[in-house]
Amino acid sequence: xxxxxxxxxxxxxxxxxxxxxxxxxxxxxxxxxxxxxxxxxxxxxxxxxxxxxxxxxxxxxxxxxxxxxxxxxxxxxxxxxxxxxxxxxxxxxxxxxxxxxxxxxxxxxxxxxxxxxxxxxxxxxx
Amino acid sequence: xxxxxxxxxxxxxxxxxxxxxxxxxxxxxxxxxxxxxxxxxxxxxxxxxxxxxxxxxxxxxxxxxxxxxxxxxxxxxxxxxxxxxxxxxxxxxxxxxxxxxxxxxxxxxxxxxxxxxxxxxxxxxxxxxxxxxxxxxxxxxxxxxxxxxxxxxxxxxxxxxxxxxxxxxxxxxxxxxxxxxxx
Numbered sequence: 001x002x003x004x005x006x007x008x009x010x011x012x013x014x015x016x017x018x019x020x021x022x023x024x025x026x027x028x029x030x031x032x033x034x035x036x037x038x039x040x041x042x043x044x045x046x047x048x049x050x051x052x053x054x055x056x057x058x059x060x061x062x063x064x065x066x067x068x069x070x071x072x073x074x075x076x077x078x079x080x081x082x083x084x085x086x087x088x089x090x091x092x093x094x095x096x097x098x099x100x101x102x103x104x105x106x107x108x109x110x111x112x113x114x115x116x117x118x119x120x121x122x123x124x125x126x
Numbered sequence: 127x128x129x130x131x132x133x134x135x136x137x138x139x140x141x142x143x144x145x146x147x148x149x150x151x152x153x154x155x156x157x158x159x160x161x162x163x164x165x166x167x168x169x170x171x172x173x174x175x176x177x178x179x180x181x182x183x184x185x186x187x188x189x190x191x192x193x194x195x196x197x198x199x200x201x202x203x204x205x206x207x208x209x210x211x212x213x214x215x216x217x218x219x220x221x222x223x224x225x226x227x228x229x230x231x232x233x234x235x236x237x238x239x240x241x242x243x244x245x246x247x248x249x250x251x252x253x254x255x256x257x258x259x260x261x262x263x264x265x266x267x268x269x270x271x272x273x274x275x276x277x278x279x280x281x282x283x284x285x286x287x288x289x290x291x292x293x294x295x296x297x298x299x300x301x302x303x304x305x306x307x308x309x
Binding site for chain 2: 010011031033065068069072075098100101106110113114
């Protein structure tokens with residue numbers, strides 16, 4: 001499998017996904033008008049990764065902003081990660097939020113309550 | 127048409143105006159406005175939490191406008207996605223006002239949706255958001271059907287709206303979103 005390395009833009013996040021180490025990172029902002037287009041290769045990659053994942057997958061999500069168009073795609077990403085856990089693989093999801101950003105903390109809690117994988121909420125202090 | 131649009135725009139254009147726009151709504155107009163406002167906000171004296179919330183709600187409001195504007199024929203012109211938006215501040219409250227033409231057959235559904243959102247408590251809004259997030263598929267326009275719910279949740283204020291009838295086929299839909307300057 002290929003290593004994914006997508007550079008961030010003012011509207012889309014930096015995404016790195018390493019199939020060997022199982023390290024996945026989504027960082028920055030996600031506010032494109034059409035997010036399906038952006039997230040499709042990421043969701044497809046995870047689908048393939050599910051066939052032969054690393055023993056442990058560590059996911060860091062550090063978003064500054066995301067729009068509701070992205071929120072469904074991000075849920076699709078988490079659902080793929082939920083599958084890993086269903087297949088007895090270890091999955092760690094770290095959800096980062098800035099200390100004054102209650103909305104981002106709540107967004108993480110929303111996802112955590114939908115998918116059956118515990119999140120680690122990590123506050124970023126300046 | 128332009129007289130009608132000007133009249134609607136004048137009603138929106140109140141308070142200490144930060145940004146105001148009237149005309150064709152395109153992806154570029156929305157993107158450029160968002161970067162302009164983001165740089166204006168960097169200089170503003172508000173708490174970072176408030177700025178962040180304001181920007182977030184603004185992204186959602188303007189993208190919602192972009193996704194839902196219905197094209198209308200101007201006088202002797204081709205079909206255009208006419209709309210308007212205003213960001214203003216009054217008495218320590220930011221107001222994001224968006225306006226767009228909408229086919230009259232869609233007005234009632236939209237009105238019912240907003241009334242439903244306005245009737246929900248904070249906890250109920252959270253549950254409704256999660257339900258739509260997890261159960262509804264994307265509309266053809268790529269909107270998730272979550273925009274208004276998200277705006278109501280983040281602002282903690284009721285959505286204010288008006289429909290101005292233009293003709294038998296179109297209404298002008300004006301949405302006002304309020305964000306308190308103090309959290």
